[in-house]
Amino acid sequence: MLRRTFWLWPALLTLVLGVRGSWRPELWRDELATWSAATRSTGDLFDLLHHVDAVSGVYYLLMHFWVSAFGDSPTVFRLPSALAMSGAAVFVALAGRKQFGARAGLVAGLLFAVMPSVSRFSQEARSYAFAVLAVAAATWLLLRALERPTWQRWLPYAVSVAAAGLFHMVALCVLAPHAAVVALRWWRERRRALLIGFPAAVLVAMVPVAPLVLLGRRQVGRQISWLQEPNLQDFTNLWHGLFQSPLVSGCVLAMAALPAAWPKGRRPAFEIGLVAALPIVAIWFVSQGQTAYFLDRYLLFTVPAWAVLAGAGLSALRPRALVAVGLIGTALLGLQDQEKLRTRTSHEWADERGAARIIAAGYQPGDGIATVRGDNAYMMLDFAIGYYLPDRVRPKDVFAAKTPVQNDDLYAVDCPRPAECAAGLQRIWVATYSEADDPFKGLSAAEVEVLDKQFAKERVQHVQGITVTLMVRTPAAH
Secondary structure: OOOOOOOHHHHHHHHHHHHOOOOOOOOOHHHHHHHHHHOOOHHHHHHHHHHOOHHHHHHHHHHHHHHHHHOOOHHHHHHHHHHHHHHHHHHHHHHHHHHHOHHHHHHHHHHHHHOHHHHHHHOOOOOHHHHHHHHHHHHHHHHHHHHOOOHHHHHHHHHHHHHHHHHOHHHHHHHHHHHHHHHHHHHHHOOHHHHHHHHHHHHHHHHHHHHHHHHHHHHHHHHOOOOOOOOHHHHHHHHHHHHOOHHHHHHHHHHHOOHHHOOOOHHHHHHHHHHHHHHHHHHHHHOOOOOOOOOHHHHHHHHHHHHHHHHHHHHOOOOOHHHHHHHHHHHHHOHHHHHHOOOOOOOOOOOHHHHHHHHHHHOOOOOEEEEOOHHHHHHOHHHHHHHHOOOOOOOEEOOEEEOOOOOOOOOOEEOOOHHHHHOOOOEEEEEEOOOOOOOOOOOOHHHHHHHHHHEEEEEEEEEOOEEEEEEEEOHHHO
């Protein structure tokens, strides 16, 4: 029984570690973008995707139905990612067993579960965990199809590849090592079915992905224009980000090198090594061109393959007691990083929850709110405060001519005449990323002029990284 359900224990451990403390970190701007999209109507969501974030459309739609059914508290909002990572642990264990045996599969799955990056992105309301799941499944399904290349085995592989592309297009780079593995198997076995089945499965997978690729290319300037061409230092630093722990990264890479030394482990280790390493090298070279994609979280889908290699290496050690020592040692090496990722500031440095608490405590019906936009709109302070405010507290966004929903975008349209937009309001809450001595930092000159001339500061309060100022209209401005 235990031998048949060996994959269950990594899945459960991954889920437990993924959920533990997931309510503590404040949502950061990418998660807030997910929240903004998921809480719109389906019509408004499709209007948004027509302008921006089309590549995240499948994930946003999934989260729309999840939030509609279960709500949007931090733990519930992040739970789909934890479930996806738990599913990925299953396929890590299965791939490890297929290549190296059941013991290696179990060890690989447990190593995957205790990696800090797995816990970190189990607590991230973005699509990365789903891309990890899809790629882990695709790798196991490929190995399974190579044993008996029938259409009944190629079809699930095609579905998993399509899912990888729909959840994160960069994950499609896994097709390069998969093609290399197929070619190596064909060279050794000369089975014609391999040369037919794999290309056919990829073509089927690309049918739903191709329109998204075309639409995503038109929006790339909005999505990742901030990424710079990577250098060799970025390549070196990647490993710490990929595992979210310098100590764990060194440990995993050392263990991953061990299977290549086995007389019987070299071929399967080389195949899994291609899945682990080739996408990283390929994306680094591709990123030397017009558009860069080289970012640790974009390459998170390679972590399952690294876990399989490391698990195979560790499980081969003798005496067997060293296997338990290696597992426990890796977990302990990452313990400090595990705890750090569950702190309030692990996702977002500023205390946006605290700012919302101040506003909620002093709110009166009819109040307005002004937050930084312009060059700082990408920080999404308006969404953050909106997320943490209770439902009864809904101040009007004073200096927005159109809300993000009305604009079919993630950003509002600034009011061209701030004085007119503020007319009739008696109190405005101003929230900015600033110190207490500069409460209007980031607001436009026209907005500051309205606040200075027509309102007076009644209360200025500061939480980490944010100043909240209550402005009250002066009698002379009536």
